[in-house]
Amino acid sequence: xxxxxxxxxxxxxxxxxxxxxxxxxxxxxxxxxxxxxxxxxxxxxxxxxxxxxxxxxxxxxxxxxxxxxxxxxxxxxxxxxxxxxxxxxxxxxxxxxxxxxxxxxxxxxxxxxxxxxxxxxxxxxxxxxxxxxxxxxxxxxxxxxxxxxxxxxxxxxxxxxxxxxxxxxxxxxxxxxxxxxxxxxxxxxxxxxxxxxxxxxxxxxxxxxxxxxxxxxxxxxxxxxxxxxxxxxxxxxxxxxxxxxxxxxxxxxxxxxxxxxxxxxxxxxxxxxxxxxxxxxxxxxxxxxxxxxxxxxxxxxxxxxxxxxxxxxxxxxxxxxxxxxxxxxxxxxxxxxxxxxxxxxxxxxxxxxxxxxxxx
Numbered sequence: 001x002x003x004x005x006x007x008x009x010x011x012x013x014x015x016x017x018x019x020x021x022x023x024x025x026x027x028x029x030x031x032x033x034x035x036x037x038x039x040x041x042x043x044x045x046x047x048x049x050x051x052x053x054x055x056x057x058x059x060x061x062x063x064x065x066x067x068x069x070x071x072x073x074x075x076x077x078x079x080x081x082x083x084x085x086x087x088x089x090x091x092x093x094x095x096x097x098x099x100x101x102x103x104x105x106x107x108x109x110x111x112x113x114x115x116x117x118x119x120x121x122x123x124x125x126x127x128x129x130x131x132x133x134x135x136x137x138x139x140x141x142x143x144x145x146x147x148x149x150x151x152x153x154x155x156x157x158x159x160x161x162x163x164x165x166x167x168x169x170x171x172x173x174x175x176x177x178x179x180x181x182x183x184x185x186x187x188x189x190x191x192x193x194x195x196x197x198x199x200x201x202x203x204x205x206x207x208x209x210x211x212x213x214x215x216x217x218x219x220x221x222x223x224x225x226x227x228x229x230x231x232x233x234x235x236x237x238x239x240x241x242x243x244x245x246x247x248x249x250x251x252x253x254x255x256x257x258x259x260x261x262x263x264x265x266x267x268x269x270x271x272x273x274x275x276x277x278x279x280x281x282x283x284x285x286x287x288x289x290x291x292x293x294x295x296x297x298x299x300x301x302x303x304x305x306x307x308x309x310x311x312x313x314x315x316x317x318x319x320x321x322x323x324x325x326x327x328x329x330x331x332x333x334x335x336x337x338x339x340x341x342x343x344x345x346x347x348x349x350x351x352x353x354x355x356x357x358x359x360x
Contacts, residue, residue, distance in 0.1 A: 004086055005034040005106065006166070008079035010072045011093035013043045018050045020095060022061055028099045032106075037082060038093070039064045039075040047093075070293040072160070073186060074178040080169050089163040090183065097161040098202040105163040105200050113198035114168060117154065117184065118161035124201030154197055157185050161202065179238075241290040242349050245282055253278035276309075282348060283308045283356075291357035304356055311351045 007025060011017075018038060025036055040048040042065060051063035064078055080088045087106060091097045097118060105116035162184050175190035176183075188195060253274040260270035283305050287296055296304040 002086075003033050003035060003084060005029065005032055005089060005102075005163075006080070006083035006085040006087070007034060007036045007089045007091060007102070008076055008083070009036060009038045009091055009093045010041075010075035010079065011038055011043065011047050012041045012070070013045045013047060014040075014093040015043065015045045015047045015050045017093055017095050018047060019054060021093060021099075022054055022058065024095070024099045025102075028102055032103075035060045035062060035083075035085065037062045037064060037079045039066065039079040041070040041075060042067045068294070070295070071179065073176070073183040074293070076183045077173060077176060077178055080166070081173060083166055085166055087163060088166045088169050090160060092160050096205045098205065101161075101200050101202045102163065105198075108198035108200060109163055109165060111198075112196070114195040115162055115164040115187075116198045116200055117156060117159050118202045119154075119156035119159060119199040120202065120204045121155035122199050122201045154188075155199060157188065158182055159184055238290055238353075239349070242286060242352070245285045245290060246348070248285065249278040249282040252281050279309060279312055279348075280305065286352065286357075291352070294357040296357070308348075308352070308356045311355055312348050 007029075009021060022036060025034065038047070038051040038061070040051065040063060042048070048063050048065040051061060055061040055063060062082075064075075064082065066075065066078070076090050080090070087109060089102055089105065091099060091102075101118055105118065108116040160183070164187075169187070172187055172190045176186050178186075188197075253271075256274035256277045257270045260273050261267065265273070287301065287304065
């Protein structure tokens with residue numbers, strides 16, 4: 001039989017779930033010509049090694065190990081573009097999605113739908129597997145916002161469990177941002193026409209192994225995706241994120257400046273203290289949000305912040321010099337500090353991607 005379905009499984013630290021996933025797919029897709037592609041972001045727990053071990057005995061199993069880049073959406077894109085099957089499905093690697101619904105999803109697309117989405121919020125679905133009140137709240141908030149932006153009645157636009165024709169995915173791939181965790185929403189917003197979406201109910205199961213990746217920063221990335229789509233991709237999503245962090249850095253700079261001035265420090269000293277604090281805050285936020293896919297950890301994070309401080313030192317000198325010159329000119333500490341900090345932000349952005357968080 002010709003290959004009918006590729007199941008793409010983006011994963012990070014899911015070693016314990018690889019073998020159970022293959023076994024579950026074998027049962028659910030009996031009678032179909034299928035393959036599963038594990039796209040692993042160089043997990044330290046050996047996820048890719050486990051997938052390749054199974055692949056040595058089962059040709060339906062493939063593994064893409066990515067080094068120097070991370071992110072669920074980009075992992076899904078790479079996995080789907082590696083497929084030669086007629087249909088592509090996406091399912092999480094934590095076994096919380098119900099793989100037994102894949103045949104029904106396939107039937108829905110074969111019957112005329114552009115896409116079939118596994119939904120926890122239609123009759124017969126269940127989201128009891130959400131592990132905490134925070135995850136429930138994040139999910140509900142994301143769903144409401146996504147429905148408003150997409151102008152669709154789809155009940156679960158935040159779902160990571162869906163199936164579509166490979167030809168449709170290929171046609172939309174160049175329009176995708178590849179950022180964040182919500183690839184389904186990215187696909188819906190990338191389509192130049194309204195997609196005919198069929199929703200298939202499923203019960204969201206509790207995680208048995210590994211840890212959830214959903215946190216507040218995921219919702220922030222989701223907001224960035226919506227902003228990117230609103231601007232029609234004219235401004236890079238990473239620049240938007242960096243600029244927002246920079247604005248927060250300016251506010252931190254001004255706040256620390258005012259505190260230092262109130263404590264009796266001279267303006268030059270106060271601005272220096274504010275600049276250093278703002279640089280540290282900018283590094284921490286960019287490391288967690290803007291450059292999440294190249295996030296620095298442990299010793300690398302300490303080296304990263306040291307490098308960030310060093311290369312941004314020139315920007316800081318310009319920051320302080322411009323702020324002092326403006327302060328002498330008109331005596332307005334607020335405006336002077338903001339202008340100086342803005343110069344620092346521009347310099348920081350110019351050097352960050354190439355020196356601090358460069359792709360390895």
